[in-house]
Amino acid sequence: MPRDPYQVLGVERAAEEAELKKAFRKLARELHPDVNRDDPDAETKFKEAAEAYEILSDPDRRRTYDQYGHEGLRSNGFSSQAAGASGLEDILSSLFGQGNSPFGDIFGFGSGRGGPEPGGDIGATVSIDLAEVLTGVKREVSFHAVTRCEHCKGNGAEPGTPIRTCESCGGQGAVQQVTRTPFGQMMRQSACPTCNGAGKIPDEPCEVCDGVGRLRKDRTYEIDVPPGIESGQRIRVAGKGHEGESGAPAGDLYVEVSVNPDERLERHSEHLVTPAQISVTRAMLGGKIGIWTLEGMRDVEVPKGTQPGQQVVLSGLGLPTLRGRRRGDQVVVLDVVIPRKLNRKQRHAAEELDELIDDPNPLG
Ligand SMILES: [Zn+2]
Ligand SMILES: [Zn+2]
Numbered sequence: 001m002p003r004d005p006y007q008v009l010g011v012e013r014a015a016e017e018a019e020l021k022k023a024f025r026k027l028a029r030e031l032h033p034d035v036n037r038d039d040p041d042a043e044t045k046f047k048e049a050a051e052a053y054e055i056l057s058d059p060d061r062r063r064t065y066d067q068y069g070h071e072g073l074r075s076n077g078f079s080s081q082a083a084g085a086s087g088l089e090d091i092l093s094s095l096f097g098q099g100n101s102p103f104g105d106i107f108g109f110g111s112g113r114g115g116p117e118p119g120g121d122i123g124a125t126v127s128i129d130l131a132e133v134l135t136g137v138k139r140e141v142s143f144h145a146v147t148r149c150e151h152c153k154g155n156g157a158e159p160g161t162p163i164r165t166c167e168s169c170g171g172q173g174a175v176q177q178v179t180r181t182p183f184g185q186m187m188r189q190s191a192c193p194t195c196n197g198a199g200k201i202p203d204e205p206c207e208v209c210d211g212v213g214r215l216r217k218d219r220t221y222e223i224d225v226p227p228g229i230e231s232g233q234r235i236r237v238a239g240k241g242h243e244g245e246s247g248a249p250a251g252d253l254y255v256e257v258s259v260n261p262d263e264r265l266e267r268h269s270e271h272l273v274t275p276a277q278i279s280v281t282r283a284m285l286g287g288k289i290g291i292w293t294l295e296g297m298r299d300v301e302v303p304k305g306t307q308p309g310q311q312v313v314l315s316g317l318g319l320p321t322l323r324g325r326r327r328g329d330q331v332v333v334l335d336v337v338i339p340r341k342l343n344r345k346q347r348h349a350a351e352e353l354d355e356l357i358d359d360p361n362p363l364g
Contacts, residue, residue, distance in 0.1 A: 001232070002070050005052030013066070017057070024053040051080040117197065119146060119242035119251035126255055128225055130262040133319050134294050136227040141255055145219045146242040149209035154243075156213040157202030164203060166195035173199035197245055214243050223255050228270065228322040231259040264292045270328030271318045275335060278302055283336040291332055293317050300332060308336040 006013055009023040031039070031046040039045070055061045055073065064072045124143045148154040157163045165171040169192035177188050191197035198213075205211025221240055229235075234256045241251025259267070266273040278289060286304035290297050293314065300312055311331050318328025342350060 005055045008052035117245045118248040119244040121251040122241045122253045124255050127258040131294050137225050142220050146214045147217045149215050151208035152206035154213040156211040158204040161204035163200045166201050168194035171199040173197040228320040229257050270321045272330040274332050277335045277337050310334050
């Protein structure tokens with residue numbers, strides 16, 4: 001679950017537009033990788049801050065969040081542009097439009113890497129049933145991904161046509177830029193704007209991809225969901241994200257697993273809890289009752305003299321853990337049902353029993 005955007009930006013819930021902007025600007029400055037080289041999570045934190053700002057700077061989204069939280073935003077179709085972006089430049093242009101960033105001019109944002117950009121990560125989701133958590137399961141995941149254009153084999157040139165070296169960068173793919181910032185002058189490398197970091201320009205651009213070398217395509221991937229997975233956990237598949245620019249590595253695919261709840265079996269990490277109702281006579285006399293388990297119905301022995309709320313532990317009938325594989329338990333919680341109405345025969349029997357049973361109330 002994403003964090004509370006107010007908390008992320010460190011502002012009051014009543015914060016006004018100007019305060020939001022100020023808070024985001026401060027965070028962005030702290031997290032900018034040209035400044036903060038020591039923190040490997042800077043980009044992730046920056047994304048979080050950008051997402052928070054994305055939500056709170058839009059009055060409609062902010063109202064939805066205030067009333068219904070992240071769930072509400074999601075069911076309204078909001079998905080963070082910043083979260084799906086990769087690289088700071090991408091995040092900012094997704095937020096504010098290319099070259100239109102109110103902060104870009106302060107920082108001269110860029111990845112600082114220069115050269116071709118690696119591919120971005122992709123998020124996808126799968127849902128599985130609780131019983132599948134026991135065994136693990138294979139699932140097909142569908143997603144859109146930027147992939148290599150097969151027509152030009154990714155080099156952006158119509159097959160059989162020459163490719164020239166880019167004159168702007170001399171084939172380096174990167175150019176040096178000096179930017180004035182509040183922290184003084186910064187030397188930055190950024191991707192060459194003429195060749196987009198490729199260092200080469202095709203004479204005749206590929207007809208299929210317009211010379212980009214990459215295309216957005218529908219893709220599927222069969223993912224192995226391991227036994228013991230919990231709802232909300234993500235599986236990372238390295239290199240299955242968006243294809244990188246000319247030769248740069250591809251991003252990763254992150255598959256979030258959602259486990260469908262089972263109304264008969266309540267999950268508590270590796271343990272399962274099942275409520276069961278028994279009659280007052282079964283509680284007194286004991287005996288077998290049918291209980292639903294991950295592997296179907298099973299007879300469970302209720303002890304004599306069972307009290308309301310008493311538990312029967314079915315050892316090893318729970319779920320495995322992600323590590324270890326030892327299965328948890330299934331706990332049956334017994335509720336004793338007292339009949340609200342009795343027919344004549346039952347009432348006679350109860351009255352007879354009443355004569356024979358001592359009143360257990362010491363204060364009575
Ligand atoms: Zn192509
Ligand atoms: Zn160039």
